[in-house]
Amino acid sequence: MSKIIDVRHLNFSFGSGEMERPVLKDVSLSIEKSEIVLMTGPSGSGKTTFLTIVGGLRQASYGSVTVLDRQLIGSTEQVKIQVRQQTGYIFQQHNLLKALTALQNVSMALEMHDTMTERQRLDKAAEMLIAVGLGDHMNHKPEQLSGGQRQRVSIARALVGHPKIILADEPTASLDKQSGQEAVGILKKLAKESGAAILLVTHDYRIVDIADRVLELEDGVIRNA
DSSP, X not given: OXXXXXXXXXEEEESOGGGOEEEEEEEEEEEETTOEEEEEOOTTSSHHHHHHHHTTSSOOOEEEEEETTEEOTXXXXXXXXXXXXXXXXXXXXXXXXXXXXXXXXXXXXXXXXXXXXXXXXXXXXXXXXXXXXXXXXXXXXXXXXXXXXXXXXXXXXXXXXXXXXXEEESTTTTSOHXXXXXXXXXXXXXXXXXXXXXXXXXXXXXXXXXXXXXXXXXXXXXXXX
């Protein structure tokens, strides 16, 4: 399985009838194992919509979206769950639970692994936090961490289950240049080590050098695929 993600002639619209608004127009894109692809483009161009369809978070009806050898167009919820279980998500606003420590936030991502004990989950979470440089901050809650540190926690959470795909939505938008570059540098290093494919949508042209390919989505069309 060389193509982790294989999208062909994907079309997606919001609304229907006279209110229908096309968002994605005949989009085709393939991403291979260990490849890092950045998707840029203006707000409203369809980047986040594309990301959520590939991640099994949104249903599309037209075209072909094959992820980890599973067809998502017209699929059952069970198929989408299987894809989501092998996908790590990183968001702009971190989405960390404020009442939990960094260790607990990362450990929660492993709760779907029924074969692991709580101790094993905590141990794996600790290993990943050490890998992202937060070994001394495991027991800190999000409010006790800087923006860059919170994003490192979200990276650890995304990677702790050893997913085959990482989907990142504007992960550096709330970070300064140094923190943003450090965060995506850690993401690239750990993902390459595990062989995960990364699809990262961003407005941040300061981080394009981490990518194997940079694509631009404009008005629902990939301009330089």
